[in-house]
Amino acid sequence: xxxxxxxxxxxxxxxxxxxxxxxxxxxxxxxxxxxxxxxxxxxxxxxxxxxxxxxxxxxxxxxxxxxxxxxxxxxxxxxxxxxxxxxxxxxxxxxxxxxxxxxxxxxxxxxxxxxxxxxxxxxxxxxxxxxxxxxxxxxxxxxxxxxxxxxxxxxxxxxxxxxxxxxxxxxxxxxxxxxxxxxxxxxxxxxxxxxxxxxxxxxxxxxxxxxxxxxxxxxxxxxxxxxxxxxxxxxxxxxxxxxxxxxxxxxxxxxxxxxxxxxxxxxxxxxxxxxxxxxxxxxxxxxxxxxxxxxxxxxxxxxxxxxxxxxxxxxxxxxxxxxxxxxxxxxxxxxxxxxxxxxxxxxxxxxxxxxxxxxxxxxxxxxxxxxxxxxxxxxxxxxxxxxxxxxxxxxxxxxxxxxxxxxxxxxxxxxxxxxxxxxxxxxxxxxxxxxxxxxxxxxxxxxxxxxxxxxxxxxxxxxxxxxxxxxxxxxxxxxxxxxxxxxxxxxxxxxxxxxxxxxxxxxxxx
Amino acid sequence: xxxxxxxxxxxxxxxxxxxxxxxxxxxxxxxxxxxxxxxxxxxxxxxxxxxxxxxxxxxxxxxxxxxxxxxxxxxxxxxxxxxxxxxxxxxxxxxxxxxxxxxxxxxxxxxxxxxxxxxxxxxxxxxxxxxxxxxxxxxxxxxxxxxxxxxxxxxxxxxxxxxxxxxxxxxxxxxxxxxxxxxxxxxxxxxxxxxxxxxxxxxxxxxxxxxxxxxxxxxxxxxxxxxxxxxxxxxxxxxxxxxxxxxxxxxxxxxxxxxxxxxxxxxxxxxxxxxxxxxxxxxxxxxxxxxxxxxxxxxxxxxxxxxxxxxxxxxxxxxxxxxxxxxxxxxxxxxxxxxxxxxxxxxxxxxxxxxxxxxxxxxxxxxxxxxxxxxxxxxxxxxxxxxxxxxxxxxxxxxxxx
Numbered sequence: 084x085x086x087x088x089x090x091x092x093x094x095x096x097x098x099x100x101x102x103x104x105x106x107x108x109x110x111x112x113x114x115x116x117x118x119x120x121x122x123x124x125x126x127x128x129x130x131x132x133x134x135x136x137x138x139x140x141x142x143x144x145x146x147x148x149x150x151x152x153x154x155x156x157x158x159x160x161x162x163x164x165x166x167x168x169x170x171x172x173x174x175x176x177x178x179x180x181x182x183x184x185x186x187x188x189x190x191x192x193x194x195x196x197x198x199x200x201x202x203x204x205x206x207x208x209x210x211x212x213x214x215x216x217x218x219x220x221x222x223x224x225x226x227x228x229x230x231x232x233x234x235x236x237x238x239x240x241x242x243x244x245x246x247x248x249x250x251x252x253x254x255x256x257x258x259x260x261x262x263x264x265x266x267x268x269x270x271x272x273x274x275x276x277x278x279x280x281x282x283x284x285x286x287x288x289x290x291x292x293x294x295x296x297x298x299x300x301x302x303x304x305x306x307x308x309x310x311x312x313x314x315x316x317x318x319x320x321x322x323x324x325x326x327x328x329x330x331x332x333x334x335x336x337x338x339x340x341x342x343x344x345x346x347x348x349x350x351x352x353x354x355x356x357x358x359x360x361x362x363x364x365x366x367x368x369x370x371x372x373x374x375x376x377x378x379x380x381x382x383x384x385x386x387x388x389x390x391x392x393x394x395x396x397x398x399x400x401x402x403x404x405x406x407x408x409x410x411x412x413x414x415x416x417x418x419x420x421x422x423x424x425x426x427x428x429x430x431x432x433x434x435x436x437x438x439x440x441x442x443x444x445x446x447x448x449x450x451x452x453x454x455x456x457x458x459x460x461x462x463x464x465x466x467x468x469x470x471x472x473x474x475x476x477x478x479x480x481x482x483x484x485x486x487x488x489x490x491x492x493x494x495x496x497x498x499x500x501x502x503x504x505x506x507x508x509x510x511x512x513x514x515x516x517x518x519x520x521x522x523x524x525x526x527x528x529x530x531x532x533x534x535x536x537x538x539x540x541x542x543x544x545x546x547x548x549x550x551x552x553x554x555x556x557x558x559x560x561x562x563x564x565x566x567x568x569x570x571x572x573x574x575x576x577x578x579x580x581x582x583x584x585x586x587x588x589x590x591x592x593x
Numbered sequence: 594x595x596x597x598x599x600x601x602x603x604x605x606x607x608x609x610x611x612x613x614x615x616x617x618x619x620x621x622x623x624x625x626x627x628x629x630x631x632x633x634x635x636x637x638x639x640x641x642x643x644x645x646x647x648x649x650x651x652x653x654x655x656x657x658x659x660x661x662x663x664x665x666x667x668x669x670x671x672x673x674x675x676x677x678x679x680x681x682x683x684x685x686x687x688x689x690x691x692x693x694x695x696x697x698x699x700x701x702x703x704x705x706x707x708x709x710x711x712x713x714x715x716x717x718x719x720x721x722x723x724x725x726x727x728x729x730x731x732x733x734x735x736x737x738x739x740x741x742x743x744x745x746x747x748x749x750x751x752x753x754x755x756x757x758x759x760x761x762x763x764x765x766x767x768x769x770x771x772x773x774x775x776x777x778x779x780x781x782x783x784x785x786x787x788x789x790x791x792x793x794x795x796x797x798x799x800x801x802x803x804x805x806x807x808x809x810x811x812x813x814x815x816x817x818x819x820x821x822x823x824x825x826x827x828x829x830x831x832x833x834x835x836x837x838x839x840x841x842x843x844x845x846x847x848x849x850x851x852x853x854x855x856x857x858x859x860x861x862x863x864x865x866x867x868x869x870x871x872x873x874x875x876x877x878x879x880x881x882x883x884x885x886x887x888x889x890x891x892x893x894x895x896x897x898x899x900x901x902x903x904x905x906x907x908x909x910x911x912x913x914x915x916x917x918x919x920x921x922x923x924x925x926x927x928x929x930x931x932x933x934x935x936x937x938x939x940x941x942x943x944x945x946x947x948x949x950x951x952x953x954x955x956x957x958x959x960x961x962x963x964x965x966x967x968x969x970x971x972x973x974x975x976x977x978x979x980x981x982x983x984x985x986x987x988x989x990x991x992x993x994x995x
Contacts, residue, residue, distance in 0.1 A: 171679020
């Protein structure tokens with residue numbers, strides 16, 4: 084392996100790993116904020132106990148997200164110095180603003196939330212978790228604006244041998260950004276809703292129904308069950324998931340249409356379409372290889388029997404031509420990068436047209452087929468099944484009486500945290516591997532972006548150590564998660580008014 | 594090495610380029626002032642309370658609410674460098690690859706330690722994470738100290754494949770990794786690393802002196818003057834050596850500016866005086882003492898940033914090779930303008946709520962102030978039976994039915 088391959092593996096491993104924590108942070112802060120709000124509105128201690136438990140899980144996750152996020156900001160300069168030099172005029176600003184606006188907000192107010200239970204007025208304390216949630220959401224706005232620019236470099240021109248900012252508004256109205264943001268936020272809420280369902284399912288099944296606890300005519304006061312609390316949590320989790328799945332599927336569809344227009348190669352690869360066709364149907368299963376000339380071949384394929392479905396999905400028109408891998412390749416070799424209808428080409432203002440004279444047309448513009456194809460299918464499949472499952476669970480949880488859960492229901496609920504992780508993983512694999520061979524789409528190739536003076540040995544060393552340390556962190560995080568979940572809902576100390584005594588113990592400490 | 598009186602033809606920076614250089618300097622200085630005492634406190638776990646986990650818990654909780662926002666100063670400095678001076682970011686980060694990796698590793702193992710240490714009851718678990726915090730803090734302080742000393746000396750550049758300025762390859766024959774610690778026979782960078790570790794330990798002790806009570810405070814008050822004295826000696830050596838051996842005349846942006854050398858002596862001298870004042874005022878005026886300590890850290894880095902003004906800590910080639918400086922590394926005027934507007938609006942807001950958060954957590958902490966450990970094993974003898982009696986707990990809603 085060469086430095087380039089190792090640097091790509093390093094980016095892939097550290098980024099995918101970081102993104103296990105990110106959506107959980109974004110989604111869970113909002114859900115914890117909602118739980119705390121419900122507690123303050125209703126005075127129902129059940130919501131406070133849920134706030135405390137999920138707040139704890141959120142913090143375990145948040146710590147891992149923070150430390151793995153530092154690597155993200157620094158590795159552009161470390162491993163991809165040519166990229167950084169080329170794009171810094173545009174790409175650096177969102178990273179700087181993310182730190183200045185989002186990270187300060189998030190980190191300051193999470194500290195206030197953790198330690199502020201007995202130091203801040205209740206409403207101010209509630210505001211701190213909302214500000215944390217806003218911070219983590221703003222963070223996603225900036226980072227997705229930056230990533231969307233890599234997918235479709237709007238608002239930039241080629242000047243002084245690099246990409247330079249030309250139009251800030253074009254940068255933040257990039258169609259990739261406008262569709263990726265809701266898609267990623269939806270994914271975050273799916274993750275958080277899934278976690279809520281998983282934990283609630285585990286405890287709901289373990290809790291005795293409230294009726295059985297009330298021994299008729301007994302002198303012993305009835306012990307109450309946590310079951311209803313978990314039922315309410317499950318209802319919230321399922322409702323969040325239903326809405327987020329619908330939003331995720333809708334925004335995903337829009338993303339596909341934007342991708343079809345600006346990244347025909349990614350669409351062709353993720354659909355496994357070799358030859359351009361009108362009224363394309365939707366491929367379900369296939370396998371691809373390469374012949375001795377480097378041309379893509381299809382070993383087998385199973386497609387849905389609906390002509391025009393793919394054309395409709397991509398362009399809203401069942402008769403639209405969808406470009407195949409072979410045509411995209413021929414077109415690129417002849418004319419360089421073009422959008423689907425060629426209109427963006429040659430208007431003389433975009434980075435892509437400005438860079439055309441420098442573009443290496445000998446490059447193969449097609450991303451790896453099998454990876455793109457299956458990443459897309461698994462993501463969509465899991466998303467659709469997730470919608471179905473969350474609808475069923477919502478119907479189950481919203482019942483007025485307390486439903487007992489059979490083993491099948493419990494297994495489904497407990498598995499709910501897992502599926503969104505898989506879909507998120509596949510989504511980013513499609514986005515980033517599907518972007519290949521480009522690091523800035525249609526402009527800078529990934530192979531020309533790597534740091535020229537960092538040796539293979541150095542990257543191999545750091546890749547090994549990152550992987551080892553991340554693996555240890557993963558074991559610790561999962562262990563702590565399971566430990567906290569098994570402890571269940573915490574008991575709440577009596578709500579005595581704080582005395583004005585400097586020596587009284589804190590309500591919370593590490 | 595660039596001669597002391599050689600006048601080089603360097604491009605004149607624009608106002609916004611100077612503004613952003615200063616802003617990045619402010620972010621670094623803010624980071625060292627604030628996170629410096631966090632690093633120091635974590636190193637002090639092992640110095641003051643290696644055998645007393647309950648005291649270490651006080652120290653963790655003294656920095657607990659604010660360490661994360663203190664770290665953001667570094668991230669913002671990194672992001673601002675990327676945005677305003679992409680050439681600086683690209684050359685520095687790829688060139689100092691392994692040192693930066695050490696910083697990241699240090700920040701990772703330290704960053705998880707605060708949250709995770711409390712989640713299991715055993716002393717062994719807590720010791721493990723406290724060691725992570727101590728080692729991580731030590732490594733970051735050491736490497737950054739070595740790094741800044743290298744910036745003061747000036748890093749060399751060579752032409753890359755596209756004529757861009759790069760640091761010579763880290764593992765190449767010209768630029769061995771140990772060279773960072775001892776440059777051309779001069780252990781000045783090594784001194785910088787050791788100095789920063791000791792300075793942060795002293796700064797951390799000052800913070801604990803302000804924020805703790807009881808046994809921790811007693812230990813801190815005994816230890817802090819020693820740490821401050823050691824820090825003052827090292828800072829003195831560092832400043833005098835740096836100002837004499839690497840004078841501002843070597844920097845073409847400052848060549849002929851006698852004010853620059855004056856500023857270096859004044860800021861360096863203030864750093865020494867402040868660190869010593871902190872030791873003297875320790876008991877009588879802990880707040881003033883801490884402010885002095887912070888001012889010492891700040892002025893020390895003002896000295897460094899004055900030294901690298903314009904050159905960004907890179908030697909300016911005399912042979913027509915690619916130069917990396919405040920002009921060639923910079924972003925376009927449009928980007929700098931937009932960023933300036935954002936920063937002008939946001940920085941005051943950020944400073945406002947950061948200061949407010951310190952006000953909220955201004956109380957002193959002692960072992961008696963801490964609540965019983967949430968994750969203590971109750972009813973089972975644990976090897977960590979130092980926690981106070983749990984306060985009476987009333988199940989507000991119900992007991993957990995398992």
